[in-house]
Amino acid sequence: MEYTKTDTAPAPLGHAEQAVIHGGMIYLSMQLPLHADGDNAALQNIEEQTHLVLSNIKAVLEASGSSMEKVLRITVYLKDLHHGKRVDVVYAKFFNSHRPARSIIGVAGLPFSYGIGMDVIAAR
Secondary structure, three states: OEEEOOOOOOOOOOOOOOEEEEOOEEEEEEEOOEOOOOOEOOOOOHHHHHHHHHHHHHHHHHHOOOOHHHEEEEEEEEOOHHHHHHHHHHHHHHHOOOOOEEEEEEOOOOHHHOOEEEEEEEEO
8 A cells, every 4th residue: 555645735634644545546535625734724615615625636636646537436525515506616627527426425514614525536
């Protein structure tokens, strides 16, 4: 196994790696709307939070030798499922015509009262 550590995305909040690479696959830990320097962005609207989460995913994937076009599966965790359409507008800009498998899960809460988090499985 290999591990990804890049300063272009925030460090994990707990005992985890940004990503684990094994057998040609990349497993990203949940990405939150944190800036790479750890700045808390929780006060931003859901579109800005979504953009920051996807930017973090892109940074970790690139540091792992992959890209958004190689994402196979993504799980979106939303504090408010009514934000789904607003999230999808930003999401579509990052993936263009690529459509990975996706689940959207409503959650009671996320760290620091964020509105969104995402985790990803991608090919290398």
